[in-house]
Amino acid sequence: MKQSLFESRHQPQWQAFAEQLNRLEQGKAKASDVADFPHQYRRLCQHLALAQERGYSSYLVDPLQQLALRGHQQLYRHRSQLGASVLGFVLAGFPRLVREQWRFVAVASVLFFGSLLGIALLVYLFPELIYSIISPQQVAEMQDMYDPDASRLGRAAERASSEDWMMFGYYVMHNIGIAFQTFAAGLLFGLGSVFFLIFNGLIIGAVSGHLTEIGYGQTFWSFVIGHGAFELTAIALAGAAGLQLGWALISPGRLTRGESLRLAAHKSVQLLCGVMVFLLIAAFIEAYWSSTTVIAAWVKYLVGAVLWLLVAAYLIFAGRTQHAPE
Amino acid sequence: MPSTPLDTRYQIETPEGIDLPLRPAGLVPRVLAFAFDLLARGVIMGVLMVPLALLGNVGLGLGALLLFLVSWWYMVLFEVLNQGCSPGKQVMGLRVVQDDGTPVGWSASLIRNLLRFVDMLPFGYFLGAISCLQHPHFKRLGDLAAGTLVVYRERPLPRPQIPQAAALRLPFALDLNEQRAILGFAERQGELSAERVHELAAILAPSLQVSPARAAQQLNGVARGLLGPT
Numbered sequence: 001m002k003q004s005l006f007e008s009r010h011q012p013q014w015q016a017f018a019e020q021l022n023r024l025e026q027g028k029a030k031a032s033d034v035a036d037f038p039h040q041y042r043r044l045c046q047h048l049a050l051a052q053e054r055g056y057s058s059y060l061v062d063p064l065q066q067l068a069l070r071g072h073q074q075l076y077r078h079r080s081q082l083g084a085s086v087l088g089f090v091l092a093g094f095p096r097l098v099r100e101q102w103r104f105v106a107v108a109s110v111l112f113f114g115s116l117l118g119i120a121l122l123v124y125l126f127p128e129l130i131y132s133i134i135s136p137q138q139v140a141e142m143q144d145m146y147d148p149d150a151s152r153l154g155r156a157a158e159r160a161s162s163e164d165w166m167m168f169g170y171y172v173m174h175n176i177g178i179a180f181q182t183f184a185a186g187l188l189f190g191l192g193s194v195f196f197l198i199f200n201g202l203i204i205g206a207v208s209g210h211l212t213e214i215g216y217g218q219t220f221w222s223f224v225i226g227h228g229a230f231e232l233t234a235i236a237l238a239g240a241a242g243l244q245l246g247w248a249l250i251s252p253g254r255l256t257r258g259e260s261l262r263l264a265a266h267k268s269v270q271l272l273c274g275v276m277v278f279l280l281i282a283a284f285i286e287a288y289w290s291s292t293t294v295i296a297a298w299v300k301y302l303v304g305a306v307l308w309l310l311v312a313a314y315l316i317f318a319g320r321t322q323h324a325p326e
Numbered sequence: 327m328p329s330t331p332l333d334t335r336y337q338i339e340t341p342e343g344i345d346l347p348l349r350p351a352g353l354v355p356r357v358l359a360f361a362f363d364l365l366a367r368g369v370i371m372g373v374l375m376v377p378l379a380l381l382g383n384v385g386l387g388l389g390a391l392l393l394f395l396v397s398w399w400y401m402v403l404f405e406v407l408n409q410g411c412s413p414g415k416q417v418m419g420l421r422v423v424q425d426d427g428t429p430v431g432w433s434a435s436l437i438r439n440l441l442r443f444v445d446m447l448p449f450g451y452f453l454g455a456i457s458c459l460q461h462p463h464f465k466r467l468g469d470l471a472a473g474t475l476v477v478y479r480e481r482p483l484p485r486p487q488i489p490q491a492a493a494l495r496l497p498f499a500l501d502l503n504e505q506r507a508i509l510g511f512a513e514r515q516g517e518l519s520a521e522r523v524h525e526l527a528a529i530l531a532p533s534l535q536v537s538p539a540r541a542a543q544q545l546n547g548v549a550r551g552l553l554g555p556t
Contacts, residue, residue: 002554003509025409045342052344055502057509057553059485066480069346069427076341076428166383169390180398184443187467192444245471258470265437265471272440 003056010047017044018067024074041071092319094274099315101240101271104247108197108239112232115201116208123209130210133202142207146216146223164287171283175231179238179275183268186239190246197239204232222297225304226290229311230282234275241268241275336463336475338427346427348477350463353455355418356476360451362414367396401439405430411479419481425473434472441468488512488553491546496534505552512549515542 017040023029024037048064085093098105123129130139178200185192211220248264249257285307290300336348374392378385404412410421410430422430422438430438445454445466454466463475489512500508515523527541536544 003552004554042342045340045344049344053502055505055509057513058506059483059513062483065346066482068340068344069348069480072340072346072427073423073429076426077431165387166390167387169387169394173390173394176394176398180440181443184440187441187444187471188447261471262473265441265473266433269433269437269440272436 001054003054003060006051006054006056007060013040014044014047014064014067017041017071021067021070021074025070037071038075041068041075044068044071089270089273090277093270094277095315095318097267097271097274098237098240101244101267104240104243105237108193108243109236111194111197112201112236112239115198116205116232119202119205120209120212123206124213127210127213130206133206134210139210142211143214143216146211146220164291167291168283168287171286172280175234175283176276176279179234179272179279182235182238183242183245183272183275186242186245186268187249188246189249190243193239193242193246196242197236200235218297222300222304223290225301226307227282227286229304229307230278230285233311233315234278234282237271237278238275241271244268244271334463336477338425340427348423348427348475351418351420351476351478352464353458355420356458356464357451359412359414359418359420362417363401363412364414366413367400371396398439401442402432402435405435405439406432415476419479420476421479422474422476425475430472430474434474438468438472438474441471444468486513486516488549489515489546491543491550493550493555494544494547495551496548500552508545508549509552512546515546 020029020033020037020040023033044064045068048061048068051061051064119129119133123133134142178196182193182196182200185196208220208224211217244264245261245268248260252260255263289303334350334352336350337345338348339345371393375389378389378392381388401412405422408416410423415421422435424430424434442454445451445457445468447453451466454468457470458464458466461470465475469475511526518526523542524538527545528538530545531538531541534541534544
């Protein structure tokens with residue numbers, strides 16, 4: 001068949017297909033419109049194959065190729081598990097994932113909590129050590145913040161309730177930013193995550209050791225215990241996700257490094273989505289609950305302990321049964 | 327099809343058994359697109375920060391949330407909801423797709439944009455640029471991990487007119503590549519100078535058994551013949 005005959009015979013079909021594609025791409029297509037889309041698409045693919053095989057000119061083949069590509073992108077999509085089943089992920093998927101990756105979680109936790117507790121103990125025993133980790137100016141700022149005489153706590157010494165809003169925004173930006181960094185740096189063969197885990201552990205540990213040692217322990221610990229359950233766990237989990245990336249590069253098994261990295265990245269980004277949820281909760285608690293001084297310290301300790309148990313129980317037990325709500 | 331074409335095209339084979347070519351974009355257009363996005367983000371922040379600053383502390387909180395959204399989610403939201411194009415990519419005519427040519431999804435977009443942090447190390451996208459320059463399909467580290475590709479968007483092609491000539495058949499058979507070459511010659515004549523048209527056609531003059539001066543006319547006739555009556 002000559003090219004021009006082929007073209008004039010099928011041109012209306014191609015135009016109809018292009019219009020259908022336009023509607024699909026703009027999200028305006030109705031269900032009745034797209035019922036025969038796969039059929040139309042396959043016919044277009046057949047026309048394209050014919051046109052190529054018969055040596056028709058590239059000005060005919062190329063537009064057909066563009067139509068086929070657009071059709072391909074509409075027909076074949078990666079269904080994203082994240083958006084589709086948020087509830088299932090929160091209730092069961094995330095804790096399952098954490099347990100599945102328990103080796104990385106364990107290593108990250110040892111690095112983070114180990115350095116945190118270790119340096120806290122050292123600073124408590126040898127108070128001068130704090131100045132080799134944190135600059136004297138920052139130490140003074142920290143002391144101002146957790147001074148027992150201050151009415152409200154947090155990153156600013158005196159706060160009205162509208163400032164809760166400000167601090168909420170600040171915590172979200174700052175903490176999730178740290179978690180993202182800790183994760184992403186894992187791509188450097190895991191070294192970046194190790195660095196950020198230890199670095200953050202050292203800073204937090206040194207501050208807590210120092211404040212306890214100078215007698216601000218009451219204000220400090222009652223402030224951090226509540227949101228710490230979510231925030232510290234989240235940083236450890238972000239580190240675990242980063243370590244997973246790094247390990248996929250160090251030991252790809254039977255896959256190529258690129259392929260192994262791609263698979264690990266898809267797993268670890270899910271872990272990171274859970275981390276984000278944790279950090280949003282933490283920011284909320286930190287801004288609206290941890291910072292009040294109206295409530296007695298023992299209530300805060302109690303609530304904090306309950307929150308820690310809750311997080312632990314969630315990660316260990318949620319989603320164990322087969323019939324978990326999905 | 328020649329075995330390894332001397333260009334950067336990336337072939338994907340669809341389940342229907344046809345090959346679709348994608349054209350990956352190199353470092354320079356991507357840098358320009360990123361610069362545009364950076365500027366756009368700066369403008370967004372600048373414009374929205376002014377009214378927020380008037381709101382006092384609540385405004386500062388909202389501002390921090392906004393900064394978070396703009397710095398970490400700007401790319402992801404645009405890429406997933408706008409057919410793989412952030413505004414900068416839109417301007418440069420680029421888009422992000424998965425390795426198999428399908429639109430980029432939430433998790434892939436999140437991975438490639440979170441790992442941007444590593445691509446920026448140690449300064450000014452150094453690692454990303456190295457990775458992009460040495461990879462056959464110009465992938466930066468984030469693209470490698472997410473399995474994505476930045477390609478040129480397809481643009482509609484205007485159809486050129488083949489010069490008028492009496493349709494004619496050659497006394498010998500042409501194979502597919504020869505047919506396409508002759509059609510291509512006829513269709514692209516408008517973009518070439520008269521001298522170049524003459525020079526190209528003259529190469530085939532001996533095979534067509536005509537004088538070099540008439541070769542172009544002869545080839546147009548063959549192209550007309552291949553195309554068929556319009």
